[in-house]
Structures are given as structure tokens and as C-alpha cells.
Amino acid sequence: MAEQPGNQTPDTPQVSETELRDLKVDELRQRAKEAGVSGASNLKKEELVEAIAQQSGGGSGAASGGGERGDDDLGAGPDDGRVRQGPEASRSLDYSQKVTSTDDEPEREGRSLATTHHEVIREWAEARGGRPATVDGTEHGDHLGVLRFDFGESTDRLREVTWDEWFETFDARRLNFIYQETRTDGAQSNFFRLDNPEREDG
Structure with missing residues (x-):
């Protein structure tokens, strides 16, 4: 029998990315939160799949809070989303x-x-x-x-x-x-x- 496509992320043998991609975004976000992925509510589907796979396998990087910060975890910014005030505000x-x-x-x-x-x-x-x-x-x-x-x-x-x-x-x-x-x-x-x-x- 041919091997089924599964986890393409190194060092994460227990996680099937194919199975993860079959889940809905809400289900992925729940799995991500359970796996301890930070910022899960802000991630897109493919980012969630990768983050869950990395976190479940003990990987590092932006998704698990280590390594260089990537574009997938921008956060609120220095003003926590609040608008800036000034004399020329529209x-x-x-x-x-x-x-x-x-x-x-x-x-x-x-x-x-x-x-x-x-x-x-x-x-x-x-x-x-x-x-x-x-x-x-x-x-x-x-x-x-x-x-x-x-x-x-x-x-x-x-x-x-x-x-x-x-x-x-x-x-x-x-x-x-x-x-x-x-x-x-x-x-x-x-x-x-x-x-x-x-x-x-x-």
C-alpha cells in the first residue's frame, strides 16, 4: 500500500498535517490553544497547521515563542491598537x-x-x-x-x-x-x- 501523505514538518512524527488541514479553522484554533501556541486567534489556516505541528513536536520559532519573530505574529503594536492623538488629527x-x-x-x-x-x-x-x-x-x-x-x-x-x-x-x-x-x-x-x-x- 502506498504511503499516505502526512507530516511534512521535521521532528514531528506524531502530528499529521494532512489530518490538520481537514479541520475547520475554529477547530484548528482550539487545537492550537491546547498546544500552547501563542496568538492562535490571529493565525490563518495554514499558519495554524504549521504552528500546531511545530509546537506538538517541540519545534522552535515564531509559533512557539522562540527564535526570530516572523510576520505570523504581529500583535497589537506599541500602542495596543489605540489611536494616536495630536493637533492635526483628522x-x-x-x-x-x-x-x-x-x-x-x-x-x-x-x-x-x-x-x-x-x-x-x-x-x-x-x-x-x-x-x-x-x-x-x-x-x-x-x-x-x-x-x-x-x-x-x-x-x-x-x-x-x-x-x-x-x-x-x-x-x-x-x-x-x-x-x-x-x-x-x-x-x-x-x-x-x-x-x-x-x-x-x-
Whole structure:
């Protein structure tokens, strides 16, 4: 009989990644929490599979809290998701629902939302096929220029960067992320803007 595909992660013989991939995301998150994986509620399905396999086999890395921090555990950021205040804060910030956790839900369809929570921002962008990017030609020395998301539009002006680079610049400039999850009709919205409370144009 041919060998069944199973665990592809070294040193984790007791865990079948094939079996894990058959589980629903909620079931994977429960298994991850039981295995002691940190940040399980923020991980995508494939990240959960890998994290459970690593943790169950005693592996190390971002999923088990050791090694170099990767893009799969961004966390809340230095302000714990709270919006930043300043003399030039956008008026729309006052009217936006503040989001400080990935568990926060909009109060209604089309609600304007605001956050600095790294994982909330990443999940929002990735749900729309967005990747972190900067606008070429707007750099300041070694620092990234204007921050954007690349949604796969036909433009050669955007240069993809890592989430770590994107958020390092986002935090250094003390920006707020103002966005919508849905339009008033309930359809998914891609609207967002970066607000700098210390300068009129973020």
C-alpha cells in the first residue's frame, strides 16, 4: 500500500498535517490553544497547521515563542491598537469606532473604523488580497516613502515590502489607520486612509 501523505514538518512524527488541514479553522484554533501556541486567534489556516505541528513536536520559532519573530505574529503594536492623538488629527477620527482587538466588530454596516492594531490592519488588507507596499520615488534616504497596499492593480509605482518594514514606518510616523470593513449596503469595502495626527497629510 502506498504511503499516505502526512507530516511534512521535521521532528514531528506524531502530528499529521494532512489530518490538520481537514479541520475547520475554529477547530484548528482550539487545537492550537491546547498546544500552547501563542496568538492562535490571529493565525490563518495554514499558519495554524504549521504552528500546531511545530509546537506538538517541540519545534522552535515564531509559533512557539522562540527564535526570530516572523510576520505570523504581529500583535497589537506599541500602542495596543489605540489611536494616536495630536493637533492635526483628522476630524473623521472623532467619528470613527475605535478598534483595539481582532475580536472587535463594527457597530453597523458602513461604519468608519480606526485602529493602530497591527494584526487588525494585516487581516483587513490580506482579506482583500492586499500586500504591504510603498510608493517608489517617495523614499526619504533609507526610510520607506508613502505607505500603501498593493491590491494587484496595474501599476509599477508600488514596491512590495515586508509587514515588519511597513509597520516600523507606520509606528515611527505615528499614523492611524482609518478604514471600513463594509459599505452601507454590506458589500466588502476597500476604503482606507492613513491619518497623521501631527500633520495634516499623513
